[in-house]
Every structure is written in structure tokens, then in C-alpha cells.
Amino acid sequence: MFLLFSLGGTSVALQAANSVTGLVKDGSSVTNSDNLLYIALIFGASLAANVWCFFRISGGLFNPAVTLAFVVIGGITPIRGVLLFIAQIAGGLAGAALADGLTPGPLFAATTLGGGASIAQGLFIEVFMTAMLVFTILIVAVEKNKATFIAPVAIGLSFFICEMFSVYYTGGSLNPARSLGPAVMNRKFPGYFWIYWVGPILGSLLAAGFYKLLKLVRYETNLGPDCDGDGVTYEYENDMRARLNRIEGLLSQQVKQTSAV
Structure with a gap:
């Protein structure tokens, strides 16, 4: 579904001669910021919506690159990673086939170099844009905190930003x-x-290497908006008993302070 809407929207935007979002000058299509914004928005919004829908079903993983990062950090097993990889490739083919079948004419959604970018530049653009997206996913979805429930919004925004730069x-x-x-x-x-x-x-x-480096230096010891009153970052993987013990400990400290007064 993610790729169906994303590729279909991209195909609409790139049909310069027939689309209201296109731009034609002297008989040929030229760079159009409206096109770029449209493509980035359709991809970002589609990713956010579908991650939100499938987060509890498959983890909201639609990208083999993200799956690789999850395997590297130990978030999923290699076997599950391989199965997800196969499903994602099949999903990419199915999404493109549906978008191609549902829209008239050829599918204007292929990824090609443009804007005078060389192969080396294109490679590193893909490297750093992917790193940005994957790191966002790791830090807002894998790392549990008060804002985890709106992680799909941050992921969609991150993808939107990356698309605005790289499309x-x-x-x-x-x-x-x-x-x-x-x-x-x-x-x-x-x-x-x-x-x-x-x-x-x-x-x-x-992105996975940078994430593991942050974990190594215990970045979560920094105080922030997702911390408890005692300065300890929320860790949702803790069981309920551990949370209750912490609450009881805080209450005991409060009672002792009150008694002392």
C-alpha cells in the first residue's frame, strides 16, 4: 500500500504534459518545485500512514535497508530479516504493478539521476539520505519513550525531508x-x-553504527522531556513490577522528606 500510493502519486506528478502539477516549457518538461514537493509529500505521508497502520503487525517495515539495520542492532533475528526482505521485494513489485495498472500510460516513477548529478554524487546522496531515515526510525521507534506512539509522524517527516533533497x-x-x-x-x-x-x-x-555508538556511550543518561521526575529515562521494556517498584521508591523518599520536615 505504501508503494502503491507513493509510486502512483509520483507518476501523476511526472506526467508534465498532462498533469496540473507538471510544467512544460518550449515543448519539454523542466524542473518544477511543485513536482518535487508533491512527490516528497506523497511519499512522506504514505509512509507515515502505513507505518502507523502496520506498526503492530510487522513493525511497519517496508524497506530492506531498514530491515538490515534492525538485524545489525539485534532488533530482529537474521531469519526474520530474510523473510521480511523477500516480502519487501515482493511488495515493491506488487505495488509498482498495481500503480502501473491503475494509472494510464507508462509508470513515471523510475529512479534516475538528474540535475547534473554524477554517479558518485548520486551514490552518496542515497547513502546519507538513507542514513537519516534509518536513524530516525531507530531513535524514535526502537528507543521507547513517551513520544513513541507518534513515531510514524517523525518517520514520515524525516522521509519527506530526505525526498525534498534527493528527488x-x-x-x-x-x-x-x-x-x-x-x-x-x-x-x-x-x-x-x-x-x-x-x-x-x-x-x-x-545509521546502525551511529546508533550503536550512542548506546555504547549511554546517551539516555542525558535528561530530557521523556525522563521521569527522578531523571531516569523511560524504558518500556521493563515489566510492570519494576515500574511499580520505582514508584514505591519515589513515594518512600517523599514520605521520608515530609517526616523530616
């Missing part, structure tokens, strides 16, 4: 399954297609 230069893939589907439907694989696999994979590893 013009690389098509804004950040997801091998997203690039594979339209390429298969259009039967067209550019010679640099590998960057849409290598880039997200490297970005995923970069």
Missing part, C-alpha cells in the same frame, strides 16, 4: 524495493542502477 538528483529512492518495482515494470535498468542498492545498504549500516 531532483537521484529520484529519492532510499529503498531498493522502491527502485526495483518501477524498473521491472518499465523494463529499463540504467547502468548506474546499482547505486539504488549499494547506497541504501551503506546508509543503513552507517
Whole structure:
């Protein structure tokens, strides 16, 4: 569903000659900020909505790069990671096929280099944009706190920002399954297609490594809005007994302070 709406919306935006969101000048399509905003918004909103829907079913994982990061940090087992990878690739193909079948004409949703970007530039754009998205997912969804229930909003916004930056230069893939589907439907694989696999994979590893570094230095010892009154960050993985023990301890301290007065 995520890719169906995202790719379908992208195809609408890129049909410059027929779409109200397109722009034609001297008989050819030119760069249009409306197009870029439309694509980024459809991807960001679609991801946020579908993560919210499927978070409790499959973890809301639609991206092999994100799945790789979860395997690296130990969030899921390698076996589950492989199964999710297969499902995500199948979902990418199915989403592209549905978008292609439901919209007239060819599927204008392929990821290609543009704006004069070289292959090396395209690769590193994909690396850093994917790292941004994956790190957002790890820090707001994997790390449990008071704001976890609205993590899909932060994830969607992160994807929106990344798309605004990268769509013009690389098509804004950040997801091998997203690039594979339209390429298969259009039967067209550019010679640099590998960057849409290598880039997200490297970005995923970069984000996972940075996340593990933060865990190593115990970043959660910093006080913030998701801390208890005693300065201890919420950890939802603790069982109810542990939470009650902490509450009882705080109450006991309060009683002792009151008695002393």
C-alpha cells in the first residue's frame, strides 16, 4: 500500500504534459518545485500512514535497508530479516504493478539521476539520505519513550525531508524495493542502477553504527522531556513490577522528606 500510493502519486506528478502539477516549457518538461514537493509529500505521508497502520503487525517495515539495520542492532533475528526482505521485494513489485495498472500510460516513477548529478554524487546522496531515515526510525521507534506512539509522524517527516533533497538528483529512492518495482515494470535498468542498492545498504549500516555508538556511550543518561521526575529515562521494556517498584521508591523518599520536615 505504501508503494502503491507513493509510486502512483509520483507518476501523476511526472506526467508534465498532462498533469496540473507538471510544467512544460518550449515543448519539454523542466524542473518544477511543485513536482518535487508533491512527490516528497506523497511519499512522506504514505509512509507515515502505513507505518502507523502496520506498526503492530510487522513493525511497519517496508524497506530492506531498514530491515538490515534492525538485524545489525539485534532488533530482529537474521531469519526474520530474510523473510521480511523477500516480502519487501515482493511488495515493491506488487505495488509498482498495481500503480502501473491503475494509472494510464507508462509508470513515471523510475529512479534516475538528474540535475547534473554524477554517479558518485548520486551514490552518496542515497547513502546519507538513507542514513537519516534509518536513524530516525531507530531513535524514535526502537528507543521507547513517551513520544513513541507518534513515531510514524517523525518517520514520515524525516522521509519527506530526505525526498525534498534527493528527488531532483537521484529520484529519492532510499529503498531498493522502491527502485526495483518501477524498473521491472518499465523494463529499463540504467547502468548506474546499482547505486539504488549499494547506497541504501551503506546508509543503513552507517545509521546502525551511529546508533550503536550512542548506546555504547549511554546517551539516555542525558535528561530530557521523556525522563521521569527522578531523571531516569523511560524504558518500556521493563515489566510492570519494576515500574511499580520505582514508584514505591519515589513515594518512600517523599514520605521520608515530609517526616523530616
